[in-house]
Amino acid sequence: MSPLLLRVASAAVLGPLVLGAVWLGGVWLLALVLLGAAVMAWEWAGLATGGRFGATGVLTIATALGATALAGLGAGAGRAALAAAAGAVVVLAAAARSRRAEPLRTAVGALWLTLGSIAFLALGRLPVEGRPTLLWLLSVVWANDITAYACGRAIGGPKLAPGISPNKTWAGFFGGVLGAGLVGGLASRLSGQGSPFALVLTSLLLGVAAQLGDLAESAAKRHFGVKDSSRLIPGHGGLLDRVDGLLAASVLAGAATLGTGRSPLLW
Numbered sequence: 001m002s003p004l005l006l007r008v009a010s011a012a013v014l015g016p017l018v019l020g021a022v023w024l025g026g027v028w029l030l031a032l033v034l035l036g037a038a039v040m041a042w043e044w045a046g047l048a049t050g051g052r053f054g055a056t057g058v059l060t061i062a063t064a065l066g067a068t069a070l071a072g073l074g075a076g077a078g079r080a081a082l083a084a085a086a087g088a089v090v091v092l093a094a095a096a097r098s099r100r101a102e103p104l105r106t107a108v109g110a111l112w113l114t115l116g117s118i119a120f121l122a123l124g125r126l127p128v129e130g131r132p133t134l135l136w137l138l139s140v141v142w143a144n145d146i147t148a149y150a151c152g153r154a155i156g157g158p159k160l161a162p163g164i165s166p167n168k169t170w171a172g173f174f175g176g177v178l179g180a181g182l183v184g185g186l187a188s189r190l191s192g193q194g195s196p197f198a199l200v201l202t203s204l205l206l207g208v209a210a211q212l213g214d215l216a217e218s219a220a221k222r223h224f225g226v227k228d229s230s231r232l233i234p235g236h237g238g239l240l241d242r243v244d245g246l247l248a249a250s251v252l253a254g255a256a257t258l259g260t261g262r263s264p265l266l267w
Contacts, residue, residue, distance in 0.1 A: 022134045029124045030072040037064040037117040043229040043238045048106040056094045060110045063087025068117045077122040084114040116247030119254025129263040136187045141246045143179040144207040151175025165218040180207025191265050198267040206249040213248025
């Protein structure tokens with residue numbers, strides 16, 4: 001099977017699973033996010049330790065699972081984030097002790113993926129608007145990915161960050177952000193609530209965040225000298241390769257929601 005067909009087949013399987021868990025919510029959403037957090041932590045620890053894993057890897061997974069579970073069990077996003085920060089400090093100490101990984105880089109990666117997991121879960125747990133908020137967030141990120149790829153291939157032009165990701169172009173960047181903004185406009189019309197301007201602007205910013213998250217993971221992979229975070233998903237690489245943009249967008253959307261006390265759909 002060609003790489004393109006593998007990517008399409010994988011997306012056809014994974015997409016409905018994610019949407020199903022989001023739609024059902026509750027324990028299904030918690031199980032999805034916990035599984036995703038564990039897999040991402042495993043991938044990151046493997047990258048950071050050069051595949052030697054050890055105590056650093058175990059503590060990275062424990063941090064991701066423990067802090068995300070706290071959020072899922074009702075401790076609140078703020079307390080879960082504090083637990084993630086405490087776990088990252090433990091990972092930092094373990095990485096420094098083992099000398100198998102770069103301590104700061106390892107700990108920051110563990111904290112980042114855990115915060116993204118907490119934010120995604122917290123958004124899904126919002127009363128009443130949790131499900132539509134997650135569906136909007138996923139649509140924004142997916143539209144960003146699709147339109148960035150399409151515009152980059154169709155238009156080409158100057159490279160965005162050739163030293164980090166040689167295939168990304170400025171045309172793809174702006175195309176992706178525009179796609180995210182269009183989804184925001186559609187979501188505003190469908191919901192009939194809040195300010196259309198605020199939701200479109202927020203969607204545009206999430207599109208930028210998703211692209212920056214993608215670049216950050218590309219930079220990390222280039223630093224560690226690997227092409228993919230793992231070979232878990234046929235045609236796609238690892239889970240981190242697929243959700244790097246979603247992690248960044250989730251953190252931004254989660255922080256904005258925590259700061260205002262309401263979903264962006266209601267602003």
